[in-house]
Amino acid sequence: MTGKCPEYVNELNDYLDGSLDSGICAEIEKHLGKCQNCRIMVDTLKQTVKLCRGGKEESLPPALESRLNNLLKAKWDKKFGKK
Amino acid sequence: MNEKDLVLRAQVGDFDAFAELIGAHKDKIYGLARKLSGNDQDAEDIVQDTLLKAIDKIDQFRLEASFGTWLYTIALNESRALFAKRKQTDLKPIEEYLPGGHSGSHETGDHHRLFDWRDPGSVLESEELRKKIDLHIAGLPYKYREAFVLRYVEELSVKEVARTINESEAATKSRILRARLALREQLSEFFEDRHDREMS
Ligand SMILES: [Zn+2]
Numbered sequence: 136m137t138g139k140c141p142e143y144v145n146e147l148n149d150y151l152d153g154s155l156d157s158g159i160c161a162e163i164e165k166h167l168g169k170c171q172n173c174r175i176m177v178d179t180l181k182q183t184v185k186l187c188r189g190g191k192e193e194s195l196p197p198a199l200e201s202r203l204n205n206l207l208k209a210k211w212d213k214k215f216g217k218k
Numbered sequence: 219m220n221e222k223d224l225v226l227r228a229q230v231g232d233f234d235a236f237a238e239l240i241g242a243h244k245d246k247i248y249g250l251a252r253k254l255s256g257n258d259q260d261a262e263d264i265v266q267d268t269l270l271k272a273i274d275k276i277d278q279f280r281l282e283a284s285f286g287t288w289l290y291t292i293a294l295n296e297s298r299a300l301f302a303k304r305k306q307t308d309l310k311p312i313e314e315y316l317p318g319g320h321s322g323s324h325e326t327g328d329h330h331r332l333f334d335w336r337d338p339g340s341v342l343e344s345e346e347l348r349k350k351i352d353l354h355i356a357g358l359p360y361k362y363r364e365a366f367v368l369r370y371v372e373e374l375s376v377k378e379v380a381r382t383i384n385e386s387e388a389a390t391k392s393r394i395l396r397a398r399l400a401l402r403e404q405l406s407e408f409f410e411d412r413h414d415r416e417m418s
Contacts, residue, residue, distance in 0.1 A: 144312055148395040171331070172317035176402075178336035183402040184370050186351055193249040199262050200244070203269060208233060210273050215231035 151180055221285055228276055236276065240269060243286045247293045253367045254297045256356020264300060268293040294364075294382060301360040309362055312392070315399035335409035347408070354404045358397055365390055366397035 143163050149155040150163050167174045195203075211217075219227075219238075227235035244265070251264035271292050279288055317332055355363060361383075368379045380390040 144316060144395075148391055148398065151398075170317075175332040175334045175336070176317055179332075179334070179406060180398055180402050182336050183398055183405055186347070186405065187355060187366075187370055187401065190253070190348070190352070190371070192245075193252045194245040195248040195265065196258075196262075199248075199265070203266060204237070206266065207237075207269055207273065210270055211231075211233045211236065214273060215233075217231075 147177075147180075151177065151184075222281055225279060225281060225285060229279070236273070239285050240272065240289065243289050244269075246286070247289060250290065250293055250367075250372065251297060253355070253371050254294075254364060255300075256352055260300060264293060264297045267296040267300075271296060291382075298360070298364065304360075306359040306361075308359060309396045309400050312396055312399065315396070315403055333406055333410040333413070335406060335413075350408055351401075351405070354401055358400060362393050362397035362400070365393035366401070369394050370398075 143150070143159075143166065146155055146159055146163065150160060155163075167177060219235075221239070224235045224239050228239060247268055248261060248265050251261040251268075252258070255261045255264060268289065272289055275292070279285070355367065358366065364383060365379055368374045368382060369376065374382065376387055376390055376394070379394070380387045383390065385393075
């Protein structure tokens with residue numbers, strides 16, 4: 136193979152996110168067909184995002200919530216001039 | 219009571235109305251703060267600072283935006299302010315993350331074959347991996363972490379991320395890609411180590 140692999144670097148993320156026009160896509164795919172490292176790169180970059188997305192939903196810890204409520208109420212009363 | 223009424227009441231000093239307004243968004247704000255900071259203590263500080271700031275600025279809130287979006291923007295600013303005070307390293311240039319980052323053939327060159335972990339199987343579920351990922355995201359320099367989290371965890375479009383962080387789309391894309399490349403490299407090391415351990 137000739138040329139540099141990072142040739143498509145500016146298009147890489149658009150390619151991964153599927154927002155690249157089909158002409159350039161075809162070019163990249165042609166390269167991927169011949170270049171194992173680039174193919175692994177692309178596959179594992181896709182996998183990276185999948186893994187990072189997979190976290191659990193967080194909710195506000197109850198202890199923080201009650202501490203916050205007191206703090207916010209105090210600030211509120213100060214701002215709006217209540218005793 | 220709808221959001222508009224709650225806002226109007228909060229703006230004249232009704233704390234219960236304010237509490238109801240933030241109640242609908244507090245988990246989302248905490249989740250964002252947790253992702254952006256990568257630890258509980260910073261996440262708590264961000265949420266606290268965000269809500270205190272919201273009290274300061276409640277009079278300035280205009281009903282054109284939704285209250286949730288407004289609060290979200292404050293949280294992003296508070297998070298950024300927190301991390302601006304800390305020393306950040308930079309990531310490598312994009313080229314250095316790529317295979318065969320200079321001219322020449324892979325087949326004949328001395329480039330090492332990338333480790334392929336696209337199908338890591340059971341490890342996907344593991345708590346160990348989950349912790350690693352959170353740690354690696356948290357370890358990214360803030361400006362990359364922020365762009366990456368907004369794009370892929372919060373699932374904003376590139377355009378929305380660019381607007382949110384006040385950068386050009388090109389700069390935003392570059393940050394997102396560098397973050398993604400850096401995380402890929404770290405995960406690669408994790409999977410390769412694991413593979414080696416299993417083999418030995
Ligand atoms: Zn290649």
